[in-house]
Amino acid sequence: MSASEPISAQVRLPVNSHLIDHAGIIPSGDIPRFDQYMGWILRESGIDVRIVFLPSVSNKSIETQAVDLMSQLQIGKQTGQQRGILLLYDMKEQRLKVEVGYGLEEVFPDVFVNYLVQDHVKTFFASGDASLGLRLMLRLLQHRIREAVIGNDFDPRTISKVRELEYLSGGAGVNSVLALGTKDGSKPTAQPERNLAFPAGKSPASAYHTYLDWLAHWPMNLNAEFFTTESRQYLASLPSSPAYAEFILFGEYGKQFKVVERGDLALLYFTNTPFVSPHFFIKTNGEWHMDLMAEVRNTHEHSGGEYTWAYYGDQDKYTYAFSDLLVTLKGYRRIQDGDNRPLVIRGDR
Incomplete structure (x- = not known):
């Protein structure tokens, strides 16, 4: 040619x-x-x-x-x-x-x-x-x-x-x-000596900032103290890659958020992006831990509509504690005080 x-x-x-x-x-x-x-x-x-x-x-x-x-x-x-x-x-x-x-x-x-x-x-x-x-x-x-x-x-x-x-x-x-490589054994080995770098939080906000730092380090420490025990077990069952960690970080870093505490539970939600679902935290022995499993159970992602996530929790401790913050918008259950700007779907015009 x-x-x-x-x-x-x-x-x-x-x-x-x-x-x-x-x-x-x-x-x-x-x-x-x-x-x-x-x-x-x-x-x-x-x-x-x-x-x-x-x-x-x-x-x-x-x-x-x-x-x-x-x-x-x-x-x-x-x-x-x-x-x-x-x-x-x-x-x-x-x-x-x-x-x-x-x-x-x-x-x-x-x-x-x-x-x-x-x-x-x-x-x-x-x-x-x-x-x-x-x-x-x-x-x-x-x-x-x-x-x-x-x-x-x-x-x-x-x-x-x-x-x-x-x-x-x-x-x-x-x-x-770029080079096409071979599989790199992408599930990291936990490094106990790094636990001190990712401690449980003195507040939900500090635990969340630790989460962002954790995402930016590879290999990620799957025994990080700021996660609940159940969350650590869940992470250990998943395939991991720096690409996926960076994808999450890309959507959240620098975004504005609010935290509502109710006793030993806390809900963190975003106020300047409608695309990221809320995070859940629980206080144990005076320290705050991120509860990823609560997020998995209570929120689902969506494609092709005006909103990219919705709240589906029902009869669990977080939903009972924060039910007054929930509102239904066009069939999607969301956080009332969060960023709820809908996407404009050009194909609907």
């Missing part, structure tokens, strides 16, 4: 597909689900997310190929506002290029794109589970899109919490060399 020959002459690149994998990275059975997920993002926000895995970009530079694919696939053309983003992976050279449409440079500033390339994408390629890594990356993209839709600017302090970040300049789009 010559440098001037379009890539579509070599491989079929259907214009309406959101995920095109000609490098065999994603199991074929998972591709329809990813295509559907990115279709939901498009209907929800009007932002066209595309991911293309190629064996090689041949004689073209990856930068030129990304620009050509933006045009060939008509990425972001449906809205007429260049509201599209392409993630192009070159298998042969092991490089990723993120190309951001002009209409989305404020939604996806370079510092955010660089985070995806340098941190999250490297993690998912090294994890040995490309489908899981891709799913987490799409959730990061969707979270950023949702924050932008309700008018929240990107806060680079989130990334600073994870690493020392070099801020980029020079326009939208970043590329980096």
Whole structure:
């Protein structure tokens, strides 16, 4: 294939597909689900997310190929506002290029794109589970899109919490060399000597800040004292990865919250993001512990609607203690004094 020959002459690149994998990275059975997920993002926000895995970009530079694919696939053309983003992976050279449409440079500033390339994408390629890594990356993209839709600017302090970040300049789009790795044995071994770094809290707020610090350290200490015993057992049963920890941190770090205490129980909820469910805390022997199992039992996530989570607790101690704070909005049970701004679903217009 010559440098001037379009890539579509070599491989079929259907214009309406959101995920095109000609490098065999994603199991074929998972591709329809990813295509559907990115279709939901498009209907929800009007932002066209595309991911293309190629064996090689041949004689073209990856930068030129990304620009050509933006045009060939008509990425972001449906809205007429260049509201599209392409993630192009070159298998042969092991490089990723993120190309951001002009209409989305404020939604996806370079510092955010660089985070995806340098941190999250490297993690998912090294994890040995490309489908899981891709799913987490799409959730990061969707979270950023949702924050932008309700008018929240990107806060680079989130990334600073994870690493020392070099801020980029020079326009939208970043590329980096990546390596496909093997499974890294991602469940960490607890390190008892680190327990003192993550003690139980003197208050629910201090326990929560310890939780944020805990998320930013890898491998995570599964015996951290600020968790309840049941929460530690639950964490030990889950597969763990730095990508997932960073995903949670990305959604919560720097967000404003309120804490309501009722005896030995506390509820922490967010007041400047409607996308994060509340946290639960219990005081034992004068110290506050985070109760992840209460969160699992009492809150559920949702997709495709005006709200991304709802409260489902019933006849448990937390629901009894905080029932007066609950309100039902459009069929979703939420915290009355929290951030309850609904998403505007563009597909409903």
